Amino acid sequence: MSDVYNCEAKVLSPIHIGSGEKYTASEYVQAKVKTKKGTILNTAKRIDVSRYYMDLDENKKDEFLRDLSNPNFDLGSFDKKISNNFMRYRVINKSKSEISPNQEITESIKTLDKSYVPGSSIKGAIKSAILYGLIDDDAVDTIEHKILRNNGRVQNREYTNFLSDIFSTRSIRNSAQADIMKFLQVTDSSTIKSPYIYDILTVMAAFRKGHHEYYSRNRNTRTPTLSFLETIPAGSKLTFDIINGYSKLVHKRNFENKKNLIDIDNIKKSIFIFSKSLINNELEFADDYGIDTLYKFYNKIEKINSIDNPLLKVGAGSGYLATTVNLKIKKYDSYLYNKIADGTRGKNYEYEFPKSRKITQNGGKPLGWIQLSFKES
Structure with a gap:
């Protein structure tokens, strides 16, 4: 029988x-909405353009197609009174910068036009955490001498074998069937109705400690390069299930020495x-380069991280350290860490690796942090 949490x-x-x-603005119309508390929100209605187009008369269809060829086409200017019947979903615009008509907005993954976190993303983050906990001095030595080439790049086949030794049993030949993680299932999260749009910038370590800069494509103006993302906003509460399908009676012979890896207490x-390690690293990074908003955020969440209610990073912005074992390598062997860094980045910036972090322009928050609570059903 499966254990469900x-x-x-x-x-x-x-x-x-x-x-x-x-x-772009060819698929949404901007609007202001008044909340029950009297707050005015900047919103955008994402329109089902195909349905809207089919409802137009023939003359309007021709005009629509002609205007649509303009990269700066603004659907709201074309028609200020589009019925809500054509609305797919509403987004709340929390970006600090104005969104131009030709500016692309990156959509969040959805089901029935509602945003959610895929179970595969949560499971991947959990697996990274489990793997991190298993890396010791011997594992680092294996990585150095068997997995890395002389230039610091990873040999993919050797790394796959390394992971197999950790998560798989040798008594089953089929690698997919031998992986203990196959017994761990994570459902997709519950959904939210209205995502928030944030403008995201890239903050980077500068050569001098105590200083930072922002990534910009324009070397003359140094205006930060922004990306606009749909997000599940801070304050949302999502639910999902973790299912441990391991059965001692059925699988004991093959997986007895691996089963503890997916035990809920170990997870x-x-x-x-x-x-905890990732937050400490980010606090040090923010302090070293004077990124106050980032430091305040991590200083705050550090205090609420606990074994019973741990913090997890998911989705975009997770970055190099949150998705690899390299933070543990950095702890055990700084020389090896720098070798891997050189193989990853070249010789562009020796003073910090990784050099950049993605944060919201509004509030200066990193992306993707959640706090978990568990209840056995």
Whole structure:
């Protein structure tokens, strides 16, 4: 019989997981909405353009197609009174900068036009945390001598074998069937109705300690380059289930020495330890380069991280350290860490690796932090 845990995720900073689609003002109309508390929100209604087009008369259809060829086409200017019957969903615009008509907005992944976090994203983050907890001095030595080439790049086949030794049993030949993680299932999260749009900038370590800069494509004006993302906003509460399908009676012979990896207590402890290390690293980075908003955020969430309610980073902005074991390598062997960095980045910036972080322009928050709570059903 499977062990099922009902989980709640409190969103601490905006989460973005892309659908692979982008859109411009040709697919939405801006509007202002008054809340029950009297607050005025800047919103945009995402329109089902195909349905809207089919409802136009023939003359309007020709005009629409002609105007649509203009990259600066604004659907709201074309028609100021589009019925809500054509609205797919509403977004709340929290971006600090104005969104131009030709500016692409990256859509969040959805089901029935509602945003959610895929179970695969949560499971991937959990697996990274479990793996981090298993890396010790011997594992680092294996990585150095068997997995890395002389130039610091990873040999993919050797790394796959390394992971197999950790998560798989040798008594089953089929690698997919041998992986203990196959017994761990994570459902997709619950949904939210209205995502928030944030403008995201890239803050980077500068050569001098205590200073930072922002990535810009324009070397003359140094105006920060922005991307606009749909996100699940901070303050949202999502629910999902973690299901441990391992059966001692059925699988004991093959997986007895691996089953503890997906035990809920090990999962919680692993997530806590990994996030603690990551938060400490980010605090040091923010302090070193004078990024006050980032430091305040991590200083705040550091205090609420615990084994029973651990913090987890998911989705876009998770970055190099949150998705690899390199933070543990950095702890054990700084020389090896720098070798891997050189193989990853070249010789462009020796003073910090990784050099950049993605944050919201409004509030300066990193992306993707949630706090978990667990309840056995």
